[in-house]
Amino acid sequence: MLSVKTLQWMVYGFLAIIVAIVFQQVYTSMTEQGIASGGPYNNGAAYPRAIAITIGVLLVCQIFTDRFSTESEQEINSTIEASDLRRPVFLLVLFATYLGLLKTLGYHLTTTPVVLGIMLICGARNIPKLFLGALIMSFSFAYIFENILNVVLPGGIYSLNIPW
Amino acid sequence: MLIESLAMGFELFLTPTTIGLTLIGVLIGLLVGALPGLGPLMGIILLLPVAISMPPVAAMGFLIAIFVGGSCGGSISAILLRIPGTPLAAATLFDGYPMAQNGRASDAIGIAISASAIGGLIGGMVLIVGSPLLARFASGFAPPEYALLAITGLFAIAVISGGSLVKGLISGCFGLLLATIGTDEFSTGYRFTFGTHDMLNGFHIVAVVVGLFAISEMAYQIMGRDLLKTPNIKIARPGFGSILLTLRHWKNLVRSSGIGVFFGALPGAGGVISSFTSYAIAKAWAKPDEKYGEGAEGGVVATEAANNATVGGTLVPSLALGIPGDASSAMLLGALLILGFVPGPILFEQQPEMVGGIFLVYMSANVFLLIAGILVTPLFVYVLRIPKFYLIPVVLLLCSIGTFALQASVFDLMVMLGFGLVGILFRAANYPLSPIVIGIILGPILENNLRRALLISREGYWIFLDRPVSAVLVCMNVSLIIGAIWFALRKKKKNRLMAANDRP
Numbered sequence: 001m002l003s004v005k006t007l008q009w010m011v012y013g014f015l016a017i018i019v020a021i022v023f024q025q026v027y028t029s030m031t032e033q034g035i036a037s038g039g040p041y042n043n044g045a046a047y048p049r050a051i052a053i054t055i056g057v058l059l060v061c062q063i064f065t066d067r068f069s070t071e072s073e074q075e076i077n078s079t080i081e082a083s084d085l086r087r088p089v090f091l092l093v094l095f096a097t098y099l100g101l102l103k104t105l106g107y108h109l110t111t112t113p114v115v116l117g118i119m120l121i122c123g124a125r126n127i128p129k130l131f132l133g134a135l136i137m138s139f140s141f142a143y144i145f146e147n148i149l150n151v152v153l154p155g156g157i158y159s160l161n162i163p164w
Numbered sequence: 165m166l167i168e169s170l171a172m173g174f175e176l177f178l179t180p181t182t183i184g185l186t187l188i189g190v191l192i193g194l195l196v197g198a199l200p201g202l203g204p205l206m207g208i209i210l211l212l213p214v215a216i217s218m219p220p221v222a223a224m225g226f227l228i229a230i231f232v233g234g235s236c237g238g239s240i241s242a243i244l245l246r247i248p249g250t251p252l253a254a255a256t257l258f259d260g261y262p263m264a265q266n267g268r269a270s271d272a273i274g275i276a277i278s279a280s281a282i283g284g285l286i287g288g289m290v291l292i293v294g295s296p297l298l299a300r301f302a303s304g305f306a307p308p309e310y311a312l313l314a315i316t317g318l319f320a321i322a323v324i325s326g327g328s329l330v331k332g333l334i335s336g337c338f339g340l341l342l343a344t345i346g347t348d349e350f351s352t353g354y355r356f357t358f359g360t361h362d363m364l365n366g367f368h369i370v371a372v373v374v375g376l377f378a379i380s381e382m383a384y385q386i387m388g389r390d391l392l393k394t395p396n397i398k399i400a401r402p403g404f405g406s407i408l409l410t411l412r413h414w415k416n417l418v419r420s421s422g423i424g425v426f427f428g429a430l431p432g433a434g435g436v437i438s439s440f441t442s443y444a445i446a447k448a449w450a451k452p453d454e455k456y457g458e459g460a461e462g463g464v465v466a467t468e469a470a471n472n473a474t475v476g477g478t479l480v481p482s483l484a485l486g487i488p489g490d491a492s493s494a495m496l497l498g499a500l501l502i503l504g505f506v507p508g509p510i511l512f513e514q515q516p517e518m519v520g521g522i523f524l525v526y527m528s529a530n531v532f533l534l535i536a537g538i539l540v541t542p543l544f545v546y547v548l549r550i551p552k553f554y555l556i557p558v559v560l561l562l563c564s565i566g567t568f569a570l571q572a573s574v575f576d577l578m579v580m581l582g583f584g585l586v587g588i589l590f591r592a593a594n595y596p597l598s599p600i601v602i603g604i605i606l607g608p609i610l611e612n613n614l615r616r617a618l619l620i621s622r623e624g625y626w627i628f629l630d631r632p633v634s635a636v637l638v639c640m641n642v643s644l645i646i647g648a649i650w651f652a653l654r655k656k657k658k659n660r661l662m663a664a665n666d667r668p
Binding site: 002004007008010011014015018021022025029030033034035039040041042043044045047048051052054055058059061062065080084085087088091092095096098099102103107111114115118119121122123124133134137138141145149150151152153154 | 217328331333334337338341348351379384386387391552553556560561565569572574577578580584586588589592594614615619
């Protein structure tokens, strides 16, 4: 179970890390390059630092608003059930694996199983029909991109590309 | 100048590629508009990688046509399914669905398409006349004015986009920060590149936007319980007679189009506000026997004319000033920049043929919408019957191949996935995503002009108050923020009073 309040704190954490990275980079990499001081021409760090400070100030305002807000209590206390998250998590894991394997195994070896996998995650169960659908989708996209738009899709270590 | 620009643009427009892609763009737009959960913005984002490999006017024609078709397509599902395909069509429900229930689904869709196309053409006339005038006025602008205009655009979108002003501003600033990644144009130093070559030019905007919007949307769609459902919809066959039905409401049509153009030209306002406003005004001006809310033709005319006229309106500041009116026009500006054109007065002065070409593709997209929309509607009704479990892999596949095709880079795919996670998190915590896109587009304009303004200034930041136009823009920005805070406090007070009254 994940409450909106938890998600809000995750966003605060994420933004706080972003702000911290900006300052870390300004005082290390940018200072070493000599672009963290001087006038508007030379000082490439002033603008991102100003934006990071603005984000920090706005973040404090938002935390303050959330802390003392009474009207959005109902919204903040609303939750997302863990069972609702199962499918998106599976989808993202499968998609991340696909993107990771695309360069190694190539488009043609990875796409059909992934499309089939996504349809299975969605709850469809007619495997032969789904497999046919996945094949059609995968090859139609390959045809459009490779043949019509002249995009060379990743062939992987086996250099699998269809000479249309 | 205008005639010359149109004549030069005509040569670029009158090619089979441009005309064909504009027509295809309208059809794709109608499709993505009709499918609940997608919409014109998603259509533009998904097909941007495809478009940028084409000749410039054809590419812009393709994307603008998706915008035009997508702004209308939502009405099809609103009328037939009672589910607006896009928020733009939410107001079309009020009378469109009752019309369908009364056995007039074909008329309702026909009127929606005709009103959209005519509204779009009226918006186009304003675009053709208004944007060169605005560009001429803006040609006297210097870095301080451009910097402040960028801030105004960002403020306006943050204020209007998603409820909380602070969240909108945080999202906008996050976009501004993302735009700083890469090589600094002035000092040529590297910022936030972490020693990797992949980040020397920053993140590719398409990879970021596809992740933020498309990946996060699919993650949300897959949570739904209707993935295997095939909606039961009757076939609707609108005819060209619906154009006459629409023209019978000509006063409503012109008024609603005017409202649409006005709201479109205001950064951040967009089609949703314009369609609801024009519906409210049309209802207020209607005769009692028109029965708004029970299937009045005027209700469909008002909302659809307004939301498509908004497209023309939103392109006025986008093309003339380089300040996008909403996320969709920000993506169009992004495409224009990728294609090598800098929107704003310079585009009107140095590449009038491109401006003329854009005007012509916009107008032709609306003409195609009128003809093709009416002819192919039965096909879209079949598409609405496709269950979502087929749609989700198609979108994800398009996201990944499209993003890969940008630079044949696996790094872009990882960026897309990373921003998909950011998009999911931001959505879940109710942070609007549109200001991020606007921030990325406006970021370089803001930073470059801010630094240039400070370089030419002898008194530091006072330069922003010394010049009359920039002083007016400062006042506008200050009043925008004060107004937003005042409204937020008033709303809070009202809610508190209501909560107190509700307590036993």
